[in-house]
Amino acid sequence: MVTAKAWALKKHFEGLPKTNDFELKTIELPKLKDGELLLQSVFLSVDPYMRPYSRRDMKEGDIMIGTQVARVVESKNPAFTVGAFVLADRGWRTHFISDGKGLYFLPSPWPESLPRSLALGTVGMPGLTAYFGLLEVCKVKPGETVLVTAAAGAVGSVVGQIAKIAGCKVVGCAGSDAKVAYLKKIGFDEAFNYKTVASLDEALRKASPDGYDCFFDNVGGEFSSIAVNHMKKYGRIAVCGAISQYNTTVLQKGPYIQPPMIFKELRMEGFIVSRWNDRREEGLKALMKWIMEGKVKYHEQVTEGFANMPAAFIGMLQGENLGKAVVKV
Amino acid sequence: MVTAKAWALKKHFEGLPKTNDFELKTIELPKLKDGELLLQSVFLSVDPYMRPYSRRDMKEGDIMIGTQVARVVESKNPAFTVGAFVLADRGWRTHFISDGKGLYFLPSPWPESLPRSLALGTVGMPGLTAYFGLLEVCKVKPGETVLVTAAAGAVGSVVGQIAKIAGCKVVGCAGSDAKVAYLKKIGFDEAFNYKTVASLDEALRKASPDGYDCFFDNVGGEFSSIAVNHMKKYGRIAVCGAISQYNTTVLQKGPYIQPPMIFKELRMEGFIVSRWNDRREEGLKALMKWIMEGKVKYHEQVTEGFANMPAAFIGMLQGENLGKAVVKV
Numbered sequence: 001m002v003t004a005k006a007w008a009l010k011k012h013f014e015g016l017p018k019t020n021d022f023e024l025k026t027i028e029l030p031k032l033k034d035g036e037l038l039l040q041s042v043f044l045s046v047d048p049y050m051r052p053y054s055r056r057d058m059k060e061g062d063i064m065i066g067t068q069v070a071r072v073v074e075s076k077n078p079a080f081t082v083g084a085f086v087l088a089d090r091g092w093r094t095h096f097i098s099d100g101k102g103l104y105f106l107p108s109p110w111p112e113s114l115p116r117s118l119a120l121g122t123v124g125m126p127g128l129t130a131y132f133g134l135l136e137v138c139k140v141k142p143g144e145t146v147l148v149t150a151a152a153g154a155v156g157s158v159v160g161q162i163a164k165i166a167g168c169k170v171v172g173c174a175g176s177d178a179k180v181a182y183l184k185k186i187g188f189d190e191a192f193n194y195k196t197v198a199s200l201d202e203a204l205r206k207a208s209p210d211g212y213d214c215f216f217d218n219v220g221g222e223f224s225s226i227a228v229n230h231m232k233k234y235g236r237i238a239v240c241g242a243i244s245q246y247n248t249t250v251l252q253k254g255p256y257i258q259p260p261m262i263f264k265e266l267r268m269e270g271f272i273v274s275r276w277n278d279r280r281e282e283g284l285k286a287l288m289k290w291i292m293e294g295k296v297k298y299h300e301q302v303t304e305g306f307a308n309m310p311a312a313f314i315g316m317l318q319g320e321n322l323g324k325a326v327v328k329v
Numbered sequence: 330m331v332t333a334k335a336w337a338l339k340k341h342f343e344g345l346p347k348t349n350d351f352e353l354k355t356i357e358l359p360k361l362k363d364g365e366l367l368l369q370s371v372f373l374s375v376d377p378y379m380r381p382y383s384r385r386d387m388k389e390g391d392i393m394i395g396t397q398v399a400r401v402v403e404s405k406n407p408a409f410t411v412g413a414f415v416l417a418d419r420g421w422r423t424h425f426i427s428d429g430k431g432l433y434f435l436p437s438p439w440p441e442s443l444p445r446s447l448a449l450g451t452v453g454m455p456g457l458t459a460y461f462g463l464l465e466v467c468k469v470k471p472g473e474t475v476l477v478t479a480a481a482g483a484v485g486s487v488v489g490q491i492a493k494i495a496g497c498k499v500v501g502c503a504g505s506d507a508k509v510a511y512l513k514k515i516g517f518d519e520a521f522n523y524k525t526v527a528s529l530d531e532a533l534r535k536a537s538p539d540g541y542d543c544f545f546d547n548v549g550g551e552f553s554s555i556a557v558n559h560m561k562k563y564g565r566i567a568v569c570g571a572i573s574q575y576n577t578t579v580l581q582k583g584p585y586i587q588p589p590m591i592f593k594e595l596r597m598e599g600f601i602v603s604r605w606n607d608r609r610e611e612g613l614k615a616l617m618k619w620i621m622e623g624k625v626k627y628h629e630q631v632t633e634g635f636a637n638m639p640a641a642f643i644g645m646l647q648g649e650n651l652g653k654a655v656v657k658v
Contacts, residue, residue, distance in 0.1 A: 052588060052592070056592070217587065220585055220587035220588070221585055221587075224585070224587060225585075239587050239590045239591055240591070241591065242585065242587035242588050242591060245585055245587065245588055251584050252584070252585055253582040253583055253584055253585070254582055254583075254585055255580050255581070255582055256549055256550055256553070256554070256571065256574055256581055256582070256583050257586075258546065258549035258550070258553060258568050258570075258571035258574065258599070259381060259549070259571050259574055260599075261568045261597065261598075261599030262568055262569070262570065262571060262599040262600070262601065263381070263385070263599070263601070264599065265598070265599050265600050265601055265604065266598070266599050267596065267597070267598040267599075268590065268596070268597045268598070269590075269594070269595070269596040269597070270587070270589075270590030270591040270592070270593065270594050270595050270596075271591070271594050272591065272592070272594055275594065
């Protein structure tokens with residue numbers, strides 16, 4: 001008999017989540033039936049989307065949702081051997097039972113030199129989000145200028161590097177000088193700290209006086225409204241996230257964007273990466289190849305211990321992470 | 330020697346334009362040189378776009394821009410015979426000289442039963458705007474539900490009727506009960522007066538409880554922010570105009586729209602009809618065919634007299650027109 005630990009939403013978040021909005025539960029797992037397997041989470045992901053999801057789709061008491069890299073510890077399913085690593089969407093749990101459905105094997109063979117946690121980051125959902133958002137929503141072309149917000153985050157850092165591979169000039173915006181230094185290190189042409197510049201308008205103009213062809217928006221809010229005015233004619237805006245709005249308690253407002261949308265003929269499109277589930281393999285293969293070639297670099301913010309999941313989540317929402325935030329169980 | 334009259338922008342508009350923001354000028358036209366022709370405006374167009382254009386691209390003293398149906402009254406250009414009707418973009422003038430460049434002949438033969446002013450409306454720029462915006466930006470499909478604002482205007486009324494031809498359910502929103510009655514008369518499935526409904530949110534829900542696949546937005550502002558929340562997954566928003574914002578003196582604000590854009594994966598695109606200049610003939614041919622078949626009905630608000638151009642323009646900006654507002658010289 002295995003006892004799993006799991007984090008539940010104790011109380012709907014108001015503003016920034018607090019550690020006592022979560023409750024640690026213990027769940028006694030039954031014996032495996034034929035076709036089932038027992039898995040142990042090795043790495044768990046904390047991602048921005050969990051915050052708006054909790055409000056829209058969860059009730060108090062539900063286990064927090066999310067993805068993990070898990071190892072098979074016992075199996076009555078011939079498709080899964082003990083010791084195998086898979087990707088699962090089973091939320092904030094140390095252990096869980098599966099019938100095998102909805103599990104993905106990690107890209108195989110997994111390179112020795114890489115941590116398996118990358119399957120939650122650059123070679124996982126955030127990497128795919130960058131890949132399809134930039135190539136399919138922005139449809140970047142060589143020679144174009146791309147603006148990325150939350151550029152040092154799990155998605156943004158990959159967006160910028162793929163844009164460089166695609167032959168673009170890349171401007172990144174992040175919330176600390178250390179992040180800005182990191183962006184320059186991984187190849188961003190320009191980067192600035194939105195918290196310390198005197199004027200966002202001026203910073204955007206200085207970084208690209210001719211404006212931007214593409215804007216990969218992870219942040220929303222005031223920055224996005226300003227950025228719209230810096231787009232070139234026929235510019236494309238991929239709306240990937242709106243982290244600036246996830247913890248607000250009062251509905252935030254900004255200038256209506258229709259006038260610049262019209263006279264610059266801009267296209268703005270919101271997207272969720274699952275739209276390209278049928279092209280998952282293509283994306284993962286490209287990302288893994290670029291990492292092995294050194295064209296895409298990665299950084300992870302690893303928090304140790306399942307007990308610290310709420311803290312890792314809250315820290316990530318405040319932008320404390322550089323690159324992908326993961327929890328090592 | 331011909332003396333033309335022309336309306337100039339005397340003073341940049343603040344808020345709603347006032348008649349004394351305009352100045353009537355007289356311009357002595359020189360004798361024609363070889364290759365030139367003298368034209369007389371027969372119908373002049375007043376359109377919403379002139380308001381933001383004046384602020385962005387005009388200086389005080391400039392002649393107001395715009396399109397006219399004009400008749401050739403004298404010609405030293407073999408391509409244009411006296412009596413021919415053309416479409417020109419020469420602004421608010423009674424007469425003007427042209428070298429023939431930039432003039433379009435009206436669709437020929439022009440049907441006896443139709444006023445030539447339609448070349449400024451349903452069989453002109455506003456009709457083409459509806460045609461390409463709905464078919465190329467919204468990309469409507471049979472069975473979809475389409476929302477149109479300023480639905481009784483020059484563009485909106487054509488959008489709704491083309492959407493019906495395309496096999497869609499159409500919901501229109503307008504600013505008077507007479508307009509709402511007109512919309513129902515020309516085939517809109519649902520229509521409501523945004524000025525008198527208790528709640529826009531409720532009116533939108535009632536008109537289409539399942540939401541909207543496409544939203545052809547002529548208005549912008551608060552209505553648009555509410556409508557975004559009524560879009561279906563993968564909905565498309567064609568941003569054609571933002572007339573609610575053209576006469577504001579203080580920058581208006583509304584809720585940031587990124588969160589619903591993301592979780593519904595919406596696409597929003599601003600456009601200007603000149604993007605499809607190379608497909609002009611196709612669009613005009615389709616519109617003319619539908620009019621002759623009775624599938625697209627039209628209504629014009631004709632103001633008599635060149636002296637009344639400013640009043641016609643101001644009235645149109647306030648939504649006093651049903652259908653296309655034109656001035657008969």
